[in-house]
Amino acid sequence: MKAQELLNRFHEIATCPKAQMAHYLDSGKKVVLTAPVYTPEEIIHAMGAVPFGVWGADIELNESKRYFPAFICSIMQSLLELGIKGTYEGASAIVIPSLCDSLKVIGQNWKYAVPSIPFIPMTYPQNRKPDYGVAFTKAGYERVIADLEKTAGLKFDDAALGKSIEVYNAHNAVMRELVCVLANHPEVSNAARSDVFKSAFFMLKEEHTELVRELIAALGEEESGPAKTKIMTSGILADAPGLVSILDDCGLQIVCDDVAAESRQYATDTPAEGETNLDRLAVKFKEMDNCSVLYDADKKRCAKIAADAKAAGAKGVLVVLTKFCDPEEFDYPLIKKACDAEGIPVTVIEVDRQMVNYEQARTAIETFRDIL
Amino acid sequence: MAETTTKPRRNPPDPNSAKYKLGKIADDAYATAREAKARGEMIGWCASNFPVEIPETLGLAVVYPENQAAGIAARGAGVQMCEEAESEGYSNDICAYARVSLAYAKLKEAPVEPNVPMPDFVLCCNNICNCMIKWYENLSKELGIPMFIIDIPFNPDYEVSDAQIAYVRAQFWDCIHGLEKLTGKKWSDERYKEVMETSGRTSRAWLAATACARYTPSPFNGFDLLNHMAVMVTARGKKEAAEAMELLLKEYEQNHVEGKSTFRVEEKYRIMFEGIACWPWLRVTSTGLKSRGINMVTTIYADAFGFIYKDFDDMCRAYCNVPNAINLEHARDKRVKLCKDNSVEGLLVHTNRSCKLWSGFMPEMSRQIGEECGIPVVSFDGDQADARNFSEAQYDTRVQGLMEIMASRKEA
Numbered sequence A: 001m002k003a004q005e006l007l008n009r010f011h012e013i014a015t016c017p018k019a020q021m022a023h024y025l026d027s028g029k030k031v032v033l034t035a036p037v038y039t040p041e042e043i044i045h046a047m048g049a050v051p052f053g054v055w056g057a058d059i060e061l062n063e064s065k066r067y068f069p070a071f072i073c074s075i076m077q078s079l080l081e082l083g084i085k086g087t088y089e090g091a092s093a094i095v096i097p098s099l100c101d102s103l104k105v106i107g108q109n110w111k112y113a114v115p116s117i118p119f120i121p122m123t124y125p126q127n128r129k130p131d132y133g134v135a136f137t138k139a140g141y142e143r144v145i146a147d148l149e150k151t152a153g154l155k156f157d158d159a160a161l162g163k164s165i166e167v168y169n170a171h172n173a174v175m176r177e178l179v180c181v182l183a184n185h186p187e188v189s190n191a192a193r194s195d196v197f198k199s200a201f202f203m204l205k206e207e208h209t210e211l212v213r214e215l216i217a218a219l220g221e222e223e224s225g226p227a228k229t230k231i232m233t234s235g236i237l238a239d240a241p242g243l244v245s246i247l248d249d250c251g252l253q254i255v256c257d258d259v260a261a262e263s264r265q266y267a268t269d270t271p272a273e274g275e276t277n278l279d280r281l282a283v284k285f286k287e288m289d290n291c292s293v294l295y296d297a298d299k300k301r302c303a304k305i306a307a308d309a310k311a312a313g314a315k316g317v318l319v320v321l322t323k324f325c326d327p328e329e330f331d332y333p334l335i336k337k338a339c340d341a342e343g344i345p346v347t348v349i350e351v352d353r354q355m356v357n358y359e360q361a362r363t364a365i366e367t368f369r370d371i372l
Numbered sequence B: 001m002a003e004t005t006t007k008p009r010r011n012p013p014d015p016n017s018a019k020y021k022l023g024k025i026a027d028d029a030y031a032t033a034r035e036a037k038a039r040g041e042m043i044g045w046c047a048s049n050f051p052v053e054i055p056e057t058l059g060l061a062v063v064y065p066e067n068q069a070a071g072i073a074a075r076g077a078g079v080q081m082c083e084e085a086e087s088e089g090y091s092n093d094i095c096a097y098a099r100v101s102l103a104y105a106k107l108k109e110a111p112v113e114p115n116v117p118m119p120d121f122v123l124c125c126n127n128i129c130n131c132m133i134k135w136y137e138n139l140s141k142e143l144g145i146p147m148f149i150i151d152i153p154f155n156p157d158y159e160v161s162d163a164q165i166a167y168v169r170a171q172f173w174d175c176i177h178g179l180e181k182l183t184g185k186k187w188s189d190e191r192y193k194e195v196m197e198t199s200g201r202t203s204r205a206w207l208a209a210t211a212c213a214r215y216t217p218s219p220f221n222g223f224d225l226l227n228h229m230a231v232m233v234t235a236r237g238k239k240e241a242a243e244a245m246e247l248l249l250k251e252y253e254q255n256h257v258e259g260k261s262t263f264r265v266e267e268k269y270r271i272m273f274e275g276i277a278c279w280p281w282l283r284v285t286s287t288g289l290k291s292r293g294i295n296m297v298t299t300i301y302a303d304a305f306g307f308i309y310k311d312f313d314d315m316c317r318a319y320c321n322v323p324n325a326i327n328l329e330h331a332r333d334k335r336v337k338l339c340k341d342n343s344v345e346g347l348l349v350h351t352n353r354s355c356k357l358w359s360g361f362m363p364e365m366s367r368q369i370g371e372e373c374g375i376p377v378v379s380f381d382g383d384q385a386d387a388r389n390f391s392e393a394q395y396d397t398r399v400q401g402l403m404e405i406m407a408s409r410k411e412a
Helices: A003-015 A017-026 A041-046 A074-084 A101-113 A131-152 A158-183 A190-202 A205-220 A241-249 A277-287 A300-311 A326-341 A359-371 B018-038 B053-058 B065-074 B078-087 B096-107 B131-143 B162-183 B189-214 B222-235 B239-258 B279-290 B312-320 B328-341 B356-360 B362-373 B392-411
Strands: A030-034 A049-053 A093-097 A119-122 A229-235 A252-259 A316-322 A346-351 B044-046 B121-125 B147-150 B269-274 B294-298 B346-352 B377-382
Touching (some): A003 A017, A003 A190, A017 A030, A017 A049, A017 A190, A030 A131, A041 A049, A041 A131, A041 A158, A041 A277, A049 A190, A093 A101, A093 A131, A101 A119, A101 B328, A101 B362, A131 B162, A158 A190, A158 A205, A158 A277, A190 A205, A190 A241, A190 A252, A229 A300, A241 A252, A241 A359, A252 A300, A300 A316, A316 A326, A316 A359, A326 A346, A326 B131, A346 A359, B018 B222, B018 B239, B053 B162, B065 B078, B065 B096, B065 B279, B078 B279, B121 B131, B121 B162, B131 B147, B189 B222, B189 B239, B189 B294, B189 B328, B222 B239, B222 B279, B222 B294, B269 B392, B279 B294, B294 B392, B328 B362, B346 B356, B346 B392, B356 B362, B377 B392
Parallel strands (some): A030 A049, A030 A093, A093 A119, A229 A252, A316 A346, B044 B121, B121 B147, B269 B294, B346 B377
């Protein structure tokens, strides 16, 4: 298949998660929703269900306002809105991690707002590096397993987890490879790049891996298009069509990213060794870093963004700041300092999932392009 | 020639009163830290719900950025400090305490008191919110000083699990050993026992004093608690704090016997206040209630700083059970108890723009509290330190509405 045909397929999946969910349910699979930013998807996969990423949507908010004040991020607001409106009906449960304050509160609201889909908490430690942190992560996973067994009627088997870990590590590897391949193919639009990442949340990872491999192979057969101005993106989400199309219109090419819904998902593999596969998975969380929702007094993420941008040849960093996202808002001044120190221009644009008019963002991005 | 007027001078507080003693203890905490710094000792900045037992047992002087930010905001410089942080790139959506504190870390002085000595380390605990982690990470990075964290995760269950106790206990010891190494101070089990007993004694007296709201009329104005609470945050492990809190309890009991109250007008209505005080608008929010005879008799915020436990594990459990670390049902039940114990007739909720965790499930929880207690619930928008996020007119209208519902229920 040609690259464009494959990209069309990714677009179809990314823009129609409802059809994907129906497809899995119709085939007799159970679907478990997974909220941002990290959930132990491998466990859900090993228990035979489809982990289905839910990061909200670009929609108008009505019902969620009964539960949230206006200053909670629009990812959580729209996720709850979709839940209340029945979009996720048929799902067996939702797993919500406790990695920021808005994630803590959505779990509490979910119980009352969407009682038909059981809430399963995943309580992660922030002090995740010491052994006691790893033990607490494992206890959190055991809690998720117990809840999935109880609410969704699924069964856990450590050997099956080993196989799922292989599936997820393979997917991580192919997604990392994809970023490098796309960096050499400016003809692939930022919108298409976004579709590839987004579709990963709505597919079984082995299926997504297969499709991405096909895309990489197809791109290998094709000539690279004319060069564009290379940039790096950073933020929680950067997939709003209104935003991504501006980047394309401006002749900018995302060559690497520090976006939570994109490359941050695939940065860390589960290690090969461990007493049990569940232990290996707990160590994976210990080894995760460089993310605004993971404790790091050294703020290594900020310097890493500057280093990654430099290594990928990005001329500037575009911070796509989700409004009311504390973790990202606290990191931004230090990201700016780190990039300034390396002479890398930074621009920030504030977004939320209710934006309909991106003209202010367009002006900022056009100015950003002009200074690069 | 302009007419000159002399402001009537308030009587200075009686030096034998609890109010005087508590005020002095709160002020002394800053002086003690300044003196320690001058002696060349290492001092820390400490989160309000960090286990005070650790620095107290080690003999480390600490100050509390949240108290400092509240003080700066109450004295009118909150916006100026927030704007300073915003000029550094911090969003104005970030907690205003954090913005004030980050601005202070940059300027190393504030236009109003309290000014505090600069820290050699920071002590962070996130049992009130994860925003604390981000705030303290940035302090640590910007000031180039070590950060110690005790991560107390939000508990989605009603009871604290053994796994959580084990996790928290291990962190306590890691933190203690880390501080010993950094500062050269030594942990003493004997001293810890004394601190634990004193902290328990202070907390028991404080909770008994706040529980005097069960009397009708209440022997105190609930806004007093917001001031006295500073001692519970900064000094609950100190003997003089225990003595002052016991005196406060005695005074409240005495007020009850004598039919007196620090709420100086007729107590027509009794409410619970939910959320952190609007420090920049303290007088306005207080007067809006008092002028209508509404006494804020209780608030979970005050009781949050009373820690009672019997041993080390129980102490870990107590710190896991602070109001912002517990699930909706547990948080609701604690508040329902306060409402019922204190004959509360209405609930006034501060939707605090600075506090996503506190406000994030408040609409659902306050609905449930209202139903369970059969009381009206009214909310207003505000902020703990950024004066720009409060509308006096909205507050007044909402409080008037609450009063009218309470009045009609009384008549019925």
